Amino acid sequence: MLVAILAMLATGKYLDRTRHHGPSKMVGDVRGITAPNFDLATLDGRRVKLSDYRGKAVLLNFWATWCSPCKVEMPWFVDLQKKYGTDGLVILGVAMDDSEAPKIAQFASEMGVNYPVLLGTDKVSEAYGNVEVLPTSFYIDRDGKIVGKGTGLLGRSEIEESVRKALASPVAGMNNAQTSTADSKDAKAPAIAQ
């Protein structure tokens, strides 16, 4: 009977995954999963891959200009980028707007954003488990593993704690002071074509 119960619980979990997103591993507790790589455009037309930042701790924040709770977090991110940037924190904002880049850039400028803002796509949203709730942030350690996820507006202290956790984990097989460069030769996973 115990086996039957466990089987049913497992079935429920599997059905949940397939019901919403197909058999994605980015559903539920995502801690310990390697963050999906991506290749996204910045507001000024550059391309950025997540793998560019191996060796750094990354706060990947999905947001939109029409999301009022997202605006609350942005000044905190600006402060955190200043406070922990030299320790190896990189904040990447992924704008999930339909708006054009200049409008997003104007908004980011008005908010004093001091970190790269990337233009989000459906593909990157799907890769991260269909990001339907904004804001959603993923905290990625120096080795590219997800160490935390925050959905909806959280408190600043909670966000800072997750940032510290991402910074604390050592990079596997790499000196912490060493960071990879934009050629992303170290990337284990291919970037999602956008």
Next chain:
Amino acid sequence: MSRAGSSLLLVACLLIGLGFSQEPSTRVPTVTMAPVGKVQVRAGGTANVELDFRIGSEFHINSNKPKSDLLIPTALKLNATEPVSVAGLKYPAGQDTSFPFAPNEKLSVYSGDFTITAVVKASAKAASGNYPVAGELRFQACDRSACYPPRSIPVKFEVAVVSR
């Protein structure tokens, strides 16, 4: 345990499994439209059609006139079939509301139930008959701590034109 008892237990386990699998972050804001009653208009005349919508509890959507250009207004788009046309739309005023994420700011929103009035018109030479009107309501919802991408729901009703 009897066979019936075992079956019941298995069904219960399955339901529990499905229940455990629901994540709070996967809930989807809903807006539903009540069925529209009979709409009748005389040729050459107009009629007000009240379209009643209900927003899922715990959610709100921007009004038709949000207080910022960045916010996505609730908007109804309707296409009528000749000889019927949509002469105008009347949106309700939004409720000025503060939320925990911006306690010093008031947003113009709809929550709970709201009604949009569509003014439909039949041309003077319209033949008697039923004419469909269809379109969509676009909205962007938030709750007390998060926002959700814009969505649209279909809107349709039928206008019966009667000769003068």
